[in-house]
Amino acid sequence: MGLTKTEIFSDKQNALAKMAKALAHPARIAILEHMLEQKACICGDLVTEIGLAQATISQHLRELKDVGLIKGNIEGNRMCYCIDEAKWSLTKKELVDLFNQLKSCC
Amino acid sequence: MGLTKTEIFSDKQNALAKMAKALAHPARIAILEHMLEQKACICGDLVTEIGLAQATISQHLRELKDVGLIKGNIEGNRMCYCIDEAKWSLTKKELVDLFNQLKSCC
DNA sequence: GTTCTTTATCGTAATATTGCGATATAACAA
């Protein structure tokens, strides 16, 4: 137990849950907001802005990168992360599609 | 450790992360989709449709109820769950607001 | 009343997440 039974769900359901999981931590929301406001794309700047340890921020960045929401560019000895616009838009669409299905119920 | 440092984030960031967490499991996506399609609002029906144990579905329903995305009405000895339209719309707006902040970056 | 049905909750095992210090790696600075 303790393991999600992904095989009984559709690919779409699993994919959407995975994207939601990437958003399911305030540090990752904060990281994305910083990138959206273009205050900070550099790992070190995010460490200063957010106030978690460098190892922790790096780990959160990796989770966002793993699901494709952000991408990283090497700039000398630093990393500049930014939103992946294609994946961002696609995710927005998938979420809006879910939320737009609302009809009145019981 | 192992505990999210909610105190260093804004209420808004914590709230959005919490809603995302509620969506961060394929079973809960499936439950919401069933309710949206009005195929099943009854716990027992969801157990049959989805194929997880009754205790597990009940637990997922509770998580959705705890964040306010769904509400439950007692119908005799059964429970009819449905989307809470106000909370649903508000959550949609908060997510869309986040996703609409996209500007081009580095 | 008794029994059946339905759902919630408890307890528990397996697994995942969060956070950070320590360390490794790679580019820059001198």
Place this chain on the structure above:
DNA sequence: TTGTTATATCGCAATATTACGATAAAGAAC
């Protein structure tokens, strides 16, 4: 070269999540 800076990754401890069997509670059916 040596030292500095920036980031990634390892390893670990604390906590959370997932899943389910067993049981409790409450209404329905008899």
